[in-house]
Each structure stands twice: as structure tokens, then as C-alpha cells.
Amino acid sequence: MEQVFQVDLRGIVDLLSHHLYGSPRVYVRELLQNAVDAITARRALESDAPAVIRIETPDITGDGSIRVHDSGIGLTESEVHTFLATIGRSAKRDELGFARHEFLGQFGIGLLSCFMIADQALVVTRSAKGGPTVRWTGYADGRFRVETVEDRGEPGTTVTLLPRSGMEQWATRATVADLTALFGGLLPFPVMVDGQSGSDSVLPWQASHPTPDVRQAALAAYAEDTFGFTPFASFDLSCAEAGLTGVAFVLPHAANPAARAGHRVYLKRMLLSENLIGLLPDWAFFIRCVVDTGELRPTASREALYEDDMLDATREALGARVRDWLVELATADPGGLARFLQVHDMGVKALALHDDDMLRLVDRWLPVETNAGRIPLAEFRRRFGSVRYTPSVEEFRQLAAVSSAQGLGLVNGGYSYLSEIVERLPAIDPDIRVARLDAAELATHFDLVDPATELALRPFLSIAQRCLDRLDCEVALRGFDPPSLGALYLLDRDTAHRAELRATREVADELWADVLGAFDTGPGPDRPQLLLNYRNPLVRRVCGLTDPGLVTTAVEALYSHALLLGQHPMRPVDSALLTKSFVGLLDWAVHDPEGKI
Structure with a gap:
């Protein structure tokens, strides 16, 4: 047997008005949105209809209430019953029920935000299509009342709210003026708060300026006011498919690429979010932007954008614009690109590990x-x-x-x-x-030394090897450039790993020795090498020495010098050897009047 769902109106109102929205402040945005849509609808019928929104705070009303007047299309009595009495029903849809894109509101729930600060919402409206003035009184518990009242004169709507106890601060003149400037500061017609207008009919990035430098200075000042920083650079953004225009600001300081950037987004010039995530690709972490869009879809709370193909295409288009800016910067101002990379190199490199586009940028620039x-x-x-x-x-x-x-x-x-x-x-x-x-x-x-020469030098090499055996190092004679380099200490990672592994096996018990043996990579050099450069004149003279003590001292000195040149870590035995060889050579020089070496 089919049955009808039972709906608790008080619970629905509480759910939507207290849990859908992030803060009570959005009630101002929702009232502005309804007023803007009403004006838009009236101007579709009367192109020269007045367009103004007036807000009166308790400083004017005198009874603690806040009133929002608009010169919009208004509602007839039947429309009041249809739209204000049904949660989720919106007048801003076409005859098939699809949301009409010229309107800001689409969900028919915005008025419920009023119940975040008030227990009662009073709507007085007169339709531009004709009919009496109607008053709708809604209550937070889900009740409502509809009645006709004395004619209000001009078509339009007035919404009156009396804040409940403890919520009065949301209706003060200062708060309302700030919220009106925040949400409606870019609306294309006046929004008056107690007789003073705070809206701007021109978008900051579309304002005309005498020169590009003046425009850049104006945008920098706007970024300072909006985000609190003077940008490294700014450039225009656009996406025709999304009806989007705006401006991107490049951060002047290093940013954490793991922290997703938030952007200021307007929908049909009404603020949607001050910190919207996901408008740009994740790799564009060094950008903060302000945009206005006409086609992207908001979520029901109007605090984020709906994830769909349109948003994906917009994100891709904006990412391409950021990359184009980087290419333009590299072409027109290589010094500017260098300064940019000096600031953001760490984040750029981090994202290049995962993003091919950023990898191409790193590779090229x-x-x-x-x-x-x-x-x-x-x-x-x-x-x-x-x-x-x-x-x-x-x-x-x-x-x-x-x-x-x-x-x-x-x-x-x-x-x-x-x-x-x-x-x-x-x-x-x-x-x-x-x-x-x-x-x-x-x-x-490296070149091998002539076999005959190496054979002749075998006594020297034998003494040198005995000297280095206690340092766990091999010695070899090679010829390589530059000739000014006498000796080179070579230790590759595989050799270091094998040496460490085998040294550990010697001190481990039988069980762990067997386990470590499984990781032994087999035969290979177990010790680092000291390569003596036979092209170096000093090394040639050292190889000609016959005194074993002097050979030992000279080889120890070459070994220590090679460690220092290669900036290898010095073990205690190496540090002691450095001192010993230096003192030995000094002693030999003092006692040898000819100073042969």
C-alpha cells in the first residue's frame, strides 16, 4: 500500500536555515539575491523599470527591525501561495521547471536563511502584473499566513525581520553595511543602506585607465584591499563558455603547494565565496584570483560551485591562461620569470613531481x-x-x-x-x-697508464697500497683531465652499500649474518678508490720517489687532499692522517735543504 511521507515542517526549516548555511551573515546575501532577481524579472518586462534596493536598519526603522525594499516584479497572491509556501519551489524557473540562468537564486530556499536570526519573516509584495498588495507572514516553526493589505503603491517587495533575542548584532547598521558591501558591492545598480550606497557599477578589472601602468597600480591596490598583499604581478582571466571574467594575482611570497588556494568568486556580480577552492588547477597554488561568472552553477547553500563538466572545462581554461602568462613572462621579461621562480621554485618543483604541465615549465625555464x-x-x-x-x-x-x-x-x-x-x-x-x-x-x-710505465711503477704502487690498506681504500694510477687535479677519491653508492653491508655481517650473529647475506649483490669493489692522476706533474714526481717513508707521507697527503677537495666526510682516522701527513711533509721540507718533491 502506497503512503505519503510525513514531513516535519519545523524540522525542515531548522535543517535548512541553521545547517545548510555556514553563518547567519548569509541572510543579507539571500535577501539581496531575491531582490536582484526580482529586479531582473521586472526589467525583462519593462526595460526602463527602476532598479534599486533599499535597506533600512534599526537606526531608521526605530523598532529594532531590518527592512529590505526592492523595485522588482513582486508576487501576485497566487504566486505567494505557490512560491513562498512551498520549500524548494522557485519562481525563477521556466515552464519546464529548469532553472533560468539569468537569475541568481534557483532553489527556492533562500528566504529560509532569515530564520537564522529571526523567528518571523514578513513579506509585503505587489506584482508588476497587477493585483492587490499581499502580506505573507512566515514563522520558524513552519506556519505561515497570507492576507491582502493596503496598496503599497509601486510594484516591488519589502521583507521585514525582527531579530530574536541574542541576534540583534546581525541587524546593526555597521554589520548590515559591511555585509551589503561584501556581498553586493559589485552589483550593477544601487544598494542603499540607510540612504547610503556602497555598490560599484564597474568591475575593478573592467574599469578604464589612461595607461597600462595606472591599471596595474589600481589592480595592485585592489589586491591589497581584498587579499592583504601587493601582488608580484596581475593578469586578466576569461572563459567565454562560463561567462567568466576576472583578474589573477600572483603571490609575492612563497606558498605551500599542499595548501589549496582559495579565490573570491562572484556569481552575476553577487559574491558567492571569499575563499572558494578548486576554481584553478591545484598546481596554480601561487595564484589568487577574483572572478565573476554567469554560467557556473552554485550549490544550494550558494557557498561553493557545483562540480560538473562546465567547472572542469573552466578550470582547464584558466590553467591554460596561467601557463600562457608564464610563457609570456619568459618571452617578454626573462628577469621577471627568474624573480618569480626564485620566490616559488620550491612549490613549482614539488608540483612538477606530479603534474606534467608544471614539469614542462620546470624543464624549460x-x-x-x-x-x-x-x-x-x-x-x-x-x-x-x-x-x-x-x-x-x-x-x-x-x-x-x-x-x-x-x-x-x-x-x-x-x-x-x-x-x-x-x-x-x-x-x-x-x-x-x-x-x-x-x-x-x-x-x-679515464685513460689507463701505459703498461710498461705501470710495471716500472709497481714498487711505488705497492708501498702506496700498503699505506692505504689501513684506510680501507684502493689505489690506482690513471690519466685524466684536468691535469691540475692530483688525486681523486671515488666512492659510488653501490660500493659504499656493499662495504657497509659486509662490515655489519662481520659483527652480527649467525642468524642476522645469513639474513644480510641475502642482500649482498655479489662480487664488486668493496672499497673506495684513490685515483692518482699521472698527468699531474706533482704526482709524476711523487711516483719517482724511492724512500718508502717519504712515499707513504706523500700518498697520505694526496689522500687527505682528495677527501677535502671532494668534500667527503672525514673520519677520526682521516683527520689524524691529515695532521700526520702535513707535519711529515713539513718536517721533510725543513730537513731537506734541496726541497725535492
């Missing part, structure tokens, strides 16, 4: 440290073909000069996010070749 200077990655590839990088700053400092001398380009990937960005480059172009450069690979570019 963000300067990074390389052994060829600070240049963008795209320029680096044009010079070197592929991208080799080091995952740490220490490795870069160790290998930069040597790799440059071998004709190898090297990117310092040791700074935040940069290694991950380099590794993501093939995602935007599969032809991009990326590889990590480690010490072992670099050593393959």
Missing part, C-alpha cells in the same frame, strides 16, 4: 646547477644530449670538474625534488635519456 653553470634542463640537453646527474650535492662537488674535463654534462640533483624531477623527464618526452652518474662510470672515461 627553471635554472638548475650543472657543471656548465646554472641553466634550464632543456638547455642542458641541447648542449649534452642526455641528462646525467648526481643524487647528492657532495657527489656533484666531487665529480663536477672532472666530468666537465671529460666533456660530460652533470646536473646537481642533490637539492630538494631535483633528482625526482630529472628522473620524470621521460614522462613528457620518451626520447629524453636520463642516467645517474656515479664514480665507477666516471672512472671508465
Whole structure:
């Protein structure tokens, strides 16, 4: 058996008026919205009809009430019964029941916001279509009364509210004036509060100015008033499909890319939200914007936008405009782009890890440290073909000069996010070749010493190896550029990992030794290498020494110098060796009048 739902009107009114909206202040917005829509409807019938909204606060009414008058189309008695007495029924729909886009309100529930501050709402209205003046009295418990009253004269509507106890502050002149300026400050016709107008008929970004510089200064002042900051730059936004125009302001300070940016959004010039999330793509975290839209759909509370295909298309169009601005900035003002990236580089790099568009921007424009200077990655590839990088700053400092001398380009990937960005480059172009450069690979570019020469130097190399064995280091003789570099200490990550793993196995118990053995990658160099550069004149002279003690001191000095040049961490034994070799060489120099070395 079919039955009809039972509806608790008091509960419905409480639900919508107290829980749909975020704050009692929205009652001013809803009353303004109804007034604007009434004026819009009347002007559709009478193009020259008056357009004015007058608000009277208790300073004028004298009885503690607030009154909102409009010169709109008004309602007939039957329309009052139809629209004011039915929750969810709106006069702003066409004959098929679809919301008419020229109106702000669509849901037929805005008047319920009045019950957030009052227990009773009084509506006196006269239709421009003719008929008597009608008074509708609604109560917060769901009751209402409709009656005809003395003619009010001109068509239009007056809404009167008497705030309940404890809500009087929402009806004071200062509060109402502030809320009217906030919600209706950009309406295209006057909104008077106790006889004073606070609306502006021209949108700030559409106002005419004598020069572009004057316009930029005016927009900067508007951003200061609206957001509290002087923007780094500003540029226009538009999306014809959404009937959207506006202006974007670039933050002058670094922003957290994880914090979603909020924007000021107007719907048909009525404020929808001061902090709307999701209008721009997440990667545009450095932008705050003010826009007015005519086609995007609000939610029932009119405090957010409805997620649909239109909003998705608008978000994509606005994101494209932001990217276009960055390209224009790079072309017209490279110095400005450099300043922008100095401010927002960390956030830009963070988003490049997930957003291909931002990755392309970073690839093309963000300067990074390389052994060829600070240049963008795209320029680096044009010079070197592929991208080799080091995952740490220490490795870069160790290998930069040597790799440059071998004709190898090297990117310092040791700074935040940069290694991950380099590794993501093939995602935007599969032809991009990326590889990590480690010490072992670099050593393959060095020249071997002539076998006969190396054989002749075997006694020297034997003494040098015995000297370095206690430092857990291998010694080798190579020829490489630059010749000014006498020795190079090479420690790649795989070698360091194997050495640490095997050292741990030696002190672990049998069970854990077996577990760690499973991670052993097999044969390979277990120790770092000290490469002596046979192209260096000093190294050649050291190799010619025959005194074992002097060879040991010289090799220890070269080892310590290589650690310092590569900015490797110094162990206690290394620090002690540095002091010992320095003192030893000084002692040898003092006691050798010829100073041969």
C-alpha cells in the first residue's frame, strides 16, 4: 500500500536555515539575491523599470527591525501561495521547471536563511502584473499566513525581520553595511543602506585607465584591499563558455603547494565565496584570483560551485591562461620569470613531481646547477644530449670538474625534488635519456697508464697500497683531465652499500649474518678508490720517489687532499692522517735543504 511521507515542517526549516548555511551573515546575501532577481524579472518586462534596493536598519526603522525594499516584479497572491509556501519551489524557473540562468537564486530556499536570526519573516509584495498588495507572514516553526493589505503603491517587495533575542548584532547598521558591501558591492545598480550606497557599477578589472601602468597600480591596490598583499604581478582571466571574467594575482611570497588556494568568486556580480577552492588547477597554488561568472552553477547553500563538466572545462581554461602568462613572462621579461621562480621554485618543483604541465615549465625555464653553470634542463640537453646527474650535492662537488674535463654534462640533483624531477623527464618526452652518474662510470672515461710505465711503477704502487690498506681504500694510477687535479677519491653508492653491508655481517650473529647475506649483490669493489692522476706533474714526481717513508707521507697527503677537495666526510682516522701527513711533509721540507718533491 502506497503512503505519503510525513514531513516535519519545523524540522525542515531548522535543517535548512541553521545547517545548510555556514553563518547567519548569509541572510543579507539571500535577501539581496531575491531582490536582484526580482529586479531582473521586472526589467525583462519593462526595460526602463527602476532598479534599486533599499535597506533600512534599526537606526531608521526605530523598532529594532531590518527592512529590505526592492523595485522588482513582486508576487501576485497566487504566486505567494505557490512560491513562498512551498520549500524548494522557485519562481525563477521556466515552464519546464529548469532553472533560468539569468537569475541568481534557483532553489527556492533562500528566504529560509532569515530564520537564522529571526523567528518571523514578513513579506509585503505587489506584482508588476497587477493585483492587490499581499502580506505573507512566515514563522520558524513552519506556519505561515497570507492576507491582502493596503496598496503599497509601486510594484516591488519589502521583507521585514525582527531579530530574536541574542541576534540583534546581525541587524546593526555597521554589520548590515559591511555585509551589503561584501556581498553586493559589485552589483550593477544601487544598494542603499540607510540612504547610503556602497555598490560599484564597474568591475575593478573592467574599469578604464589612461595607461597600462595606472591599471596595474589600481589592480595592485585592489589586491591589497581584498587579499592583504601587493601582488608580484596581475593578469586578466576569461572563459567565454562560463561567462567568466576576472583578474589573477600572483603571490609575492612563497606558498605551500599542499595548501589549496582559495579565490573570491562572484556569481552575476553577487559574491558567492571569499575563499572558494578548486576554481584553478591545484598546481596554480601561487595564484589568487577574483572572478565573476554567469554560467557556473552554485550549490544550494550558494557557498561553493557545483562540480560538473562546465567547472572542469573552466578550470582547464584558466590553467591554460596561467601557463600562457608564464610563457609570456619568459618571452617578454626573462628577469621577471627568474624573480618569480626564485620566490616559488620550491612549490613549482614539488608540483612538477606530479603534474606534467608544471614539469614542462620546470624543464624549460627553471635554472638548475650543472657543471656548465646554472641553466634550464632543456638547455642542458641541447648542449649534452642526455641528462646525467648526481643524487647528492657532495657527489656533484666531487665529480663536477672532472666530468666537465671529460666533456660530460652533470646536473646537481642533490637539492630538494631535483633528482625526482630529472628522473620524470621521460614522462613528457620518451626520447629524453636520463642516467645517474656515479664514480665507477666516471672512472671508465679515464685513460689507463701505459703498461710498461705501470710495471716500472709497481714498487711505488705497492708501498702506496700498503699505506692505504689501513684506510680501507684502493689505489690506482690513471690519466685524466684536468691535469691540475692530483688525486681523486671515488666512492659510488653501490660500493659504499656493499662495504657497509659486509662490515655489519662481520659483527652480527649467525642468524642476522645469513639474513644480510641475502642482500649482498655479489662480487664488486668493496672499497673506495684513490685515483692518482699521472698527468699531474706533482704526482709524476711523487711516483719517482724511492724512500718508502717519504712515499707513504706523500700518498697520505694526496689522500687527505682528495677527501677535502671532494668534500667527503672525514673520519677520526682521516683527520689524524691529515695532521700526520702535513707535519711529515713539513718536517721533510725543513730537513731537506734541496726541497725535492
